[in-house]
Amino acid sequence: MKVFTYQRAQSPAEAAAAAFRTPGARFIAGGTNLLDLMKLEIETPTHLIDVNGLALDKIEPLPDGGLRIGALVRNTDLAADMRVRRDYAVLSRALLAGASAQLRNKATTSGNLLQRTRCPYFYDTNLPCNKRVPGSGCSAIGGFSRQLAVVGVSDACIATHPSDMAVAMRVLDAKVETVRPDGSVRTIPIADFHRLPGNTPHIEHALEPGELITSVSLPKPIGGKHIYRKVRDRSSYAFALVSVAAIIQSDGNGRVALGGVAHKPWRVEAAEKKLPSGAKAVADQLLAGAKPTYENAFKISLVQRTLAAVLAEAKKG
């Protein structure tokens, strides 16, 4: 691990300003992803700003009936919150399907959104990776790509976003709230938060230099049946090959988003109009333009079948 200096942040705005003016600075919250990457020297911050002391660990009701989740709320606490379990069950389910209990006890809401891909070539510092070293090339294309993305890919990168939580946040139309180095605040819809790889796969989200996530807000509950179905190589403690987050209403309409298939949680609102027609129609439109590799082409049919299983579960009432 490279040498770094360390400070404890005193306020969100001060943390953002410090991150902006200090070269090589990074925020650290749970640290479960960042420290792992620092040990491998994939991440090499020279200054860490510990944000754990900021009072961003509350889950509070909003006047419009929604819920504001502090950036530092641990994944365990978010999944176990009674309001989330009752009104946003897809979020609880997604969180509980991810990682291990030890990791969920440390991992935070904002850190979960910002976690980096588990593409094996991103981790292998002996090989080119456009995400790790911009312009060096992509070893995954033509390499072992079974786990990797099938849709929204580019010639520069076929990495996936590994989060389960973010897929549920996408289907819930969450909003990411931030503070910038100048102290101003803004709200970023989750749909615009994560980026597609394009020619700049190292730029993964919409945050500006120094910008700090302070909370994630959920709109008021929309009812319906909440389902998170994750297909993976082990039944626990494994990343998704394909996952489906769904909120299905009693009339068959609803929302769906996919995990494990793209550089961001994958949702195509227009495809949801086809939900009453069944899984194939929805999957065809969700994955229109997909460019799978030989090794991950199975994800195309796996999406359709997982979606069919979700719709069948929703019908059971």
Add this chain to the structure above:
Amino acid sequence: MDQFSDVKITRRNLLIAGAVSTTAMAVPSVAGAQSSMQTTPSQTPVTSKVSFHVNGEMKQLDLDTRTTLLDALRENLHMNGTKKGCDHGQCGACTVIVDGRRINSCLSLAVMHEGSNITTIEGLGSEEKLHPMQAAFVKHDGYQCGYCTPGQICSAVAVLEEIRQGIPSHVSADLNASPKVSAEEIRERMSGNICRCGAYSNILDAITEVAGRPT
């Protein structure tokens, strides 16, 4: 697999090859750990003071900021009960309980634990007076080599507390009900602790007994 049909490889040779490749993988990581402690002029280590409680005892340390909680426990405080397995949060051997929650101590910086209350395997019981979970692991043969055992036991103690607190899991059928102790629940909740010897069924028996249900 047809293209490999002319390759004759015995199970014994395969195991030897596997052992060699495992060693080859392990060596660079050891070398990496050493090189990370070496310094160049532009890489003067930065130290920071931190104090926390370990098993009820206040500890004050002045540490390289890079020191993980795991390394602080083992290398600075010489408490070797907590084990280093993968050092990447994948195996659970380093599990300790911090402020009532189990975490991977390898994925947490020691300097981030100012004021924390840390419980390690040494704090759960002693040779003279085993913690009930330790006694149950002995009784049910919940280990073979024993390397993952401190992490397994810290995790197991926390699992029962998490169920008691009503924290749901991936296999809890009803999110709005309190989770119950069951084999399925324990297996899911223990999935962050890997046992290379495969003592899982005995670990399950030990935890089930402590939870108060007959095996």
